[in-house]
Amino acid sequence: MTNMVPPQSNLSADEVTKAGEKYYFDILKEKLEKTNNGQFLVLEVESKKYFINEDLMVALNEARKEFRSKLFFIVQIGTLQKPTMNYKKENYGWLL
Numbered sequence: 519m520t521n522m523v524p525p526q527s528n529l530s531a532d533e534v535t536k537a538g539e540k541y542y543f544d545i546l547k548e549k550l551e552k553t554n555n556g557q558f559l560v561l562e563v564e565s566k567k568y569f570i571n572e573d574l575m576v577a578l579n580e581a582r583k584e585f586r587s588k589l590f591f592i593v594q595i596g597t598l599q600k601p602t603m604n605y606k607k608e609n610y611g612w613l614l
């Protein structure tokens with residue numbers, strides 16, 4: 519098992535969620551629902567860079583490669599599921 523680094527961000531979890539929701543719903547949602555419906559989006563809100571994959575863990579791992587210990591906003595594209603940010607514990611991201 520690897521040593522885990524706690525998530526570090528300039529933003530709180532609430533700020534990540536609010537910024538992620540705003541960017542997703544205002545900028546990304548309509549465009550992404552046409553081509554990526556049902557896939558998972560992992561967004562690093564400060565850079566606005568996002569990763570999409572049908573497998574949540576693949577998208578999350580891609581985001582971690584670039585933004586190692588950041589908090590991420592996660593949503594399943596095109597669902598009514600409430601968007602959230604991930605909680606990092608033992609190398610997993612949780613959709614709450």
